[in-house]
Amino acid sequence: MATITFENISKKFGNNEVLKNLSLVVEDGECFTLLGPSGCGKTVLLRLLAGFDVPDSGRILIDDHVVTDPDKHIDIQPDQRDLGVVFQDYAVWPHMTVFDNIAYPLKLKKIDKDTMNEQVMEIVDLVNLTGLEQRLPSQLSGGQQQRVALARALIAKPSLMLLDEPLNNLDANLREEMRFEIKELQKKLGITILYVTHDQEIALAISDRLAIMDKEGNIRQIGTPWEIYEKSANEMVFKFMGLANFLPIRYEQDHHLVGHGQQQLIWDNLPAESGKVGCRPSDIILSKTGQGLQGKVVRASFLGAVMDYMVEVDGVTLRTEVSTNTALQNDLMFKDDEPCIVNFHELLWFPDNAETVRS
Template sequence: MATIIFENISKKFGTNQVLQNLNLTVEHGECFTLFGPSGCGKTVLLRLLAGFDVPDSGRILIDGRVVTDAANHTDIPPDQRDLGVVFQDYAVWPHMTVFDNIGYPLKLAGKSKAEIHQSVMETVALVNLTGLEQRLPSQLSGGQQQRVALARALIARPTLMLLDEPLNNLDANLREEMRFEIKELQKKLGITILYVTHDQEIGLAISDRLAIMDKQGCIRQIGTPWEIYEQPENEQVFRFMGLANFLPVTHHADRHQIGEGQQILNWPGLPAESGKVGCRPSDIILSRDGDGLTGKIVRASFLGPVMDYMIDIDGTTLRTEISTHEALSNQLMFAEQETCQVTFHELHWFANDVSLRG
């Protein structure tokens, strides 16, 4: 296992400042995921850690060992950092068999044929490729090729694995299968993983902790998947993690009204100011009558197991889903233009990019 420390890391390409004074610690044995929009510096940070690029300023430490220090011009080569790297394009050699692809790092290291054979066969079994050792990549599925790439990165038993969108090129079913396999591998081998992705499902499923980065390359929040999803520290984190609904709120005469309308939002803990409340589709409770905000169904979509509704409340639209079974059982199969009542399981308050969990 390895502890990773980034200290005041900055990196610029031309006039584009990608990272600036970034600080981050990844603990021993964690599966830590970097989330963020394209161009925010996730992959750049991974490449700096791997030694493929050097920062303009700052230090990187792996298990207390300084591998990069811009001030002292320290730059340990990638092959001496005890890490494995897997990219999204697999990067397996098409002219080599599965066996030769996986064993190639050991061949470069000058290991004997017996050592290579033993290590390759152990690693083949580890990634569920037994029986495919003599096949070429062209004879493998996408998921199998990705397993080859994983095995090749694992063959030297590194203490640290860097994964850059490794499942992007797989279909939905394979992505789901592989994300669980990666998590199992991490548990079995006790290695530290730094994972880069924009796929929220994968990140939430495999991460012990994750960090949300903004377009400027700054980290906006670090926490467990539950903390990030349920306790967002700001509006940007809330918007990034899943489908987000927002209702503008105006504070007037000790009351909170929705947008420019007259409907009153009664929710405990709202500050005496204007702002907005956010909620997930699962936070919305629909009914045909009773208390709550009055809305109108502007779109009703049957999606098999769920009904997907878009609701207009005083000029603002919200998305919600309800299981088809529940909708049928509780007379909640709404048609477009019907009215409904909306209440909430949970709301988050956002004002000036500061959030208060309701």
């Protein structure tokens, strides 16, 4: 296992400053994900850790060992950093069998044949490839090829694994299957994983903690999946992590008024100022009677397991979903243009002209 420390990392490519004074600590034994839009610098950070590129300034440490420090001309070679790397495109040798692909790093180390066979078969079993050892990559599915790449990275028993969008080329069902397998592998082996992706669902599913990066390469929040999704620290994170509803609030004469109308939002601990509240579709409670904000269902869509509703409240549209069974059992099957009552499970407050958030 290994602790990763980035200290004030900066990196430019030409005039494009991708990373600027970025600092981050990944704890020993955790699965940590760098999540952000394409081009935000997350893969650059992984490549700097792997030793494929060198930062312009700053230090990188694995445990207490400095592996990169341009000021002191320290740049430990990738094969000396005790890490495994898995890329998006598998990068398995097409002319080698599964066994030979996995065994390749051990052959380079000149491990004796009996020890090599034992270690390879142990990893083959670990990644669920038993019985496929003599097949060529062309005879495997995409998920099986990705398991070969994982096994080859694990065979040298690294203390640290770097995964760069490894599931992007798989179909939806395989992605779901493999993300759980990666998490199980991490639990079994207890190694530190740094995972890079722009896929929010994968990041939430596998991470112990994650860092959200913006387009400028800044880290906007670090936290557990629940903290990131339910307690977003700012508007950028809230928008990036999934479908987000925003309801503008005007503060007039000691009242918080919704949208363009005169309905008052009653909610504990709202500040005495204008701003907006944010919520997820799952935070909205629809009903046909009772107290709450008066709205109208402007679009009702049957999606099988769920009813998807677009609701208008004083000129502002909100999206919500209700399971079809719940809707049928609780008289929540709305039609287009039908009036409704809107309440909320949870709201986050976003001040005007600021990125700070309050719950």
